[in-house]
Amino acid sequence: MQFNRKALTNAQLINFYHELLYPRLIEEKMLVLLRQGKISKWFSGIGQEAIAVGATLALESDEWIMPLHRNLGVFTSRKMPLHKLFMQWQGNHEGYSKGRERSFHFGSKEHFICGMISHLGPQLAVADGAGLANQLQQKHKVALAFTGDGGTSEGDFHEALNVAAVWNLPVIFIIENNGYGLSTPVNEQYRCKNLVDKAIGYGMEGVQIDGNNILEVYDTISGVRKYCIEQQKPYLIECMTFRMRGHEEASGTKYVPKELFDIWAEKDPIKNYEEYLLNEQILTPSAIEDIRHNMKLAIEEELQIAYQAAPMVANTREELADVYAPAPPVEEPSENMRNNSATTEKPHRLIDALKDGLDLAMQKHDKLILMGQDIAEYGGAFKITEGLLEKYGKNRVRNTPLCESAIIGTALGLSLEGFKSMVEMQFADFVSVGFNQIVNNLAKIHYRWNQNADVVVRMPTGAGVGAGPFHSQSNEAWFTHVPGLKVVYPATPFDAKGLLLASFNDPNPILFFEHKALYRSVTGYVPNEYYEIPIGKARVAQSGSDLSIITYGAGVHWALQYCAEHTDSSIEIIDLRTLLPLDYDSIRNTVLKTGKVLVLHEDTLTGGIGAEISAWITEHCFEHLDAPVMRCASLDTPVPFNTTLEQNFLAHARLAETIERLLNY
Missing domain, CATH: 3.40.50.970 (Thiamin diphosphate (ThDP)-binding fold, Pyr/PP domains)
Known part of the structure; x- marks a missing residue:
């Protein structure tokens, strides 16, 4: 040598x-x-x-x-x-x-x-x-x-x-x-x-x-x-x-x-x-x-x-507290802000609200980096990042090679140096090839050695657009089982903007689900200014006394549509907005109010978030129930391409009969 x-x-x-x-x-x-x-x-x-x-x-x-x-x-x-x-x-x-x-x-x-x-x-x-x-x-x-x-x-x-x-x-x-x-x-x-x-x-x-x-x-x-x-x-x-x-x-x-x-x-x-x-x-x-x-x-x-180190003593409170990095407190916007059309020029589509949210986040956080396939000049598969390249430059709005795992890992590396990042999955289905980085690296890092993972992964999700089994999956339940992640799923333009801004202000890894079929089909007045909505807090989308529907995403609009067509029943609709952590107080309150609960989601039935909610209600609110907790979910099959088959697949196809069965129990 x-x-x-x-x-x-x-x-x-x-x-x-x-x-x-x-x-x-x-x-x-x-x-x-x-x-x-x-x-x-x-x-x-x-x-x-x-x-x-x-x-x-x-x-x-x-x-x-x-x-x-x-x-x-x-x-x-x-x-x-x-x-x-x-x-x-x-x-x-x-x-x-x-x-x-x-x-x-x-x-x-x-x-x-x-x-x-x-x-x-x-x-x-x-x-x-x-x-x-x-x-x-x-x-x-x-x-x-x-x-x-x-x-x-x-x-x-x-x-x-x-x-x-x-x-x-x-x-x-x-x-x-x-x-x-x-x-x-x-x-x-x-x-x-x-x-x-x-x-x-x-x-x-x-x-x-x-x-x-x-x-x-x-x-x-x-x-x-x-x-x-x-x-x-x-x-x-x-x-x-x-x-x-x-x-x-x-x-x-x-x-x-x-x-x-x-x-x-x-x-x-x-x-x-x-x-x-x-x-x-x-x-x-x-x-x-x-x-x-x-x-x-x-x-x-x-x-x-x-x-000389003291023997280990398990402290459950400390264990649970260290799963997430501390996030700044957020106040729920007033109902006046939510309903005041004077704060905006015209109704926003969901896609418009998300674009506004991204723009405001880029202004607020000068160390926020956007990454994803085709998000720069092309503006993303759904055009949500359109115009941001011209405004913020290629250093901050970055096209990526087709390598989801590496880009999510890169986002974590940025966190080490105090950066924030957004990774756009072109479709939520594609997150499977970045799964390891999310569930084993991002999710566990704060609990393991007190390092935050300041990463938002945007997930265009859901069926109803005839896109077949690899562009239509509802895969949010893959992540609600993983301590350390936060899973957010807005149903309205107002909530989409406020939750997205809150996500960028939260130091924890967040899976932000956006239903593709809602991008351009739902509208609402959204304030032009900056505001946040607390992560982990549900909202009452509609008050009622006969039955509660606990849902999120497209399910909120299915439930509202049913209620508009069936005015003889008083139905309360709870929009979860966040699936991890769940707002158990709101769930308990609606159970105590109506005594009958339907959990509705577009995801397939087996192993969906509805099973967890149903189990929690049965364990903690059983004496307040007037009927079994029922679930309405999509079929336990892959998402079919043919639109007739797809509509039959979706939970919406069985919603009315499930509600009527529960009301008549």
Whole structure:
């Protein structure tokens, strides 16, 4: 192994040794503690330390890093106290995630480290967002993300690199090629000769280096960092290395040929660097012995501090409170504002209200970025963003490649730097290919390590326009089961504008559903000025005493239409407006008022939000019911294309008979 110090001083070389040795000695101690049952799991990076340490030292301390399992050197090089790290690994409340996350699945804003999730690929797109934030703020910074050889087979790898290349983002992608994805060797992972060869396919530069040579790693990443900043382009680095332990300790290493351990033992990053320092007379054997001895003492001292952590006591109130980031309070607009036609020039369609809301949000939040397929010059599939490009420019109104997962990850990366973002799904159906980022990354991040995800995902949804099974689904129930998300679904132009503005002022990830069939078919007077409607609060769309219909979206208009045609019954209509969190007070109040409840939604019956509402009413309001809670929903089939079949599919086709059955119960 050849070391080239270039202009590095002796002091720097010795510091590199300290930074390289420290995670190794910590790991050796952790393996002892693992056998003693004092920690439950460990992903070892022994043999790979030079990559994490060299990369971190080459960056400035306020540049975001997205590490993975085997990057302890990132955390130690960023000077995170070992006693707190150990509390994290023990699952103590005083750790970085209050005992909610394991090993390295946590982050720290203070140290500019973004916590990973088990689905490894999404980290790469988050780096895109941090890189974009740096670019928009004209900071001379990069973001850096790690992946393994196995992770390069994931779609997120392709999407993240493609977005970084298309948008010319200052992002460094590092592949730690240690020969195995858990137990699967690289010859079963890919067919290209070298993983760095993939760089050319994305139109970016790349290089393969010896990942066990601390000076080569540091020098390469230092130079690449300068390139990314000056050229405003991404870069791919493949670091060749080997892990000397199993994927995690329980998996063992029986699947690895013994001779590989012998070969790579000779390439050990610490042993070779020590020999170099000795040969160059930068350190002496006694100095190395002293360094090791003092580090081991320091590790033991830090562990003693950690051992004093109080035993975990579950606090249900705290657990529930930390699911969402605190949002500013919002007052419900007055009925006078809602009904005062003098505040606007003409009735608004739902689409007009949404356009107004987006425009006002862009004015209010100068760090709000809009992203989506065809939303710039074309104005979006439904023309809701039309005109915004000309007003706010391409930096803030951005066409995206067809890669929903990467764009949602980019939105999260923007949040790390205090930006807000909107991601438009061309159709709500297409969110399935970005599902992981929403339900595992955005939704859980505040609970896991107190990082907000200030992202609004707009979702054109619903049937009734003859668009078939992949452009008509009502998929809101996919997300109402996910703690950490907020799910909003307005039915009127007034509510659409107010809820959208409130969504952009809320630091939590919000799925904002907009019914396509309502875009141009419903109208109402909407104030020109800025106003918000509280998320999580239902409204009484119509008062009544005989029966309650609890609904949202198109269901509100179906219910109003029925009431207009059947004036002999007094029916109360509750427009939920928000599906997560639900307004249980409004639900309880209407049950107490009428005693009969129909839950109506366009979504299919089984597993829809109606089942949750029905169950809650039965559990909490049973003594106030005069009849069973009934549900009216669409058929449990995909959405058919033929309009006759589609109308039969929709819940609307069975609404009248269901209401009459409940009234006559």
